Amino acid sequence: MEDTRERIIDATAALFTQRGYAASGLKQISGASTATIGSLYHFFPGGKAELAAETLTRSGQAYQELVEAVIDAAPDVVTGVRDCFDGAAETLRASGYADACPIATVALEVASADEALRQVTEQIFASWLRSITDRLVNGGVPESRAPELATVLLAALEGGFLLSRVAKDAAAMDVLGATVVDLVRHAVDGSGFVPERRRT
Amino acid sequence: MEDTRERIIDATAALFTQRGYAASGLKQISGASTATIGSLYHFFPGGKAELAAETLTRSGQAYQELVEAVIDAAPDVVTGVRDCFDGAAETLRASGYADACPIATVALEVASADEALRQVTEQIFASWLRSITDRLVNGGVPESRAPELATVLLAALEGGFLLSRVAKDAAAMDVLGATVVDLVRHAVDGSGFVPERRRT
DNA sequence: GTCTATAGCTTGATAGAC
């Protein structure tokens, strides 16, 4: 196989999501990706730190594209936001509350302990917030209100992942989705914007 | 000193808050608490797992009591909720974005990897939600609405800790506080309840 | 590019003197 590098990153992303950075050993990653430790250092000479930075960046991009696809596929932004939370809740239930945000656990671990990796997570969240803000504005949320609403949306999603994983119950995610949907709807209505379509 | 056990727990709590479970070694804890590894196993024969369970439980209780004190000291529940978020933002700024939730990082690490510790974190969050719900009801939020609003409040606080620590900027916590305060105010107003006092 | 072997260190945990 020539996609060894991909397999390593995929295995690392899965372990980071479920156990975090410190608890994910290189031998474990090597085993899970069916790549030897030699291959691992061939593709990532910088070792664990380089592998982590690359994995976080890639996971962040993939997750952003997923959310963008969900929102852009909806007839209006209110529905799109609802679909995001519904999808997150469904993914949690289907995976036994293991498949959640690929960044959050590592981000909390490194925030005060590894400045280089902290900056990587900062860039990822900043990119997510820009993407969400753009879509809120496109959907009719006033530009003055969109950045704050994007922050609330992302914090609700992350808080929902935390509470739902801990309780092994996605009810929290459902409640948060309903709340954020209401906030978005109100922001759109208040602007006098008629939610219309940009699909196809 | 006879409070060796306390020092061990305090040092563990600080390390868990800033680095999480897996990255906090027993030798590091031993050093930070000026207790030898022998003392550590004397007080916690179950090793790291027992120390973690005890530390999380104690930190969870202390944090709950802190939030309760802040809310109960305010003239009304809307102000109390605002004080909570303001206090969280201030603590973040004052500590260089290191002092945040003592449970969240560990909770995400163990949610899918250590069932015993996951249950400990589940009990802590459940206790927090009961406490917040009680105070919302006392402050005039309808009983039918209070549990959901408590979930939103806690998720916003946790999401705010994550985004603020990652960005080394408490602006997210400020935005989330303002949003939750509005939600609580609306829930109180909508119930026809006049925010009145229970202090002194 | 892949694989094995291994260095050097740290981890969680135990034993036993004091």
Place this chain on the structure above:
DNA sequence: GTCTATCAAGCTATAGAC
């Protein structure tokens, strides 16, 4: 209760054959 010595296992990282 405290301390030190030590164990086996794990870790990250490197070297070198293939």
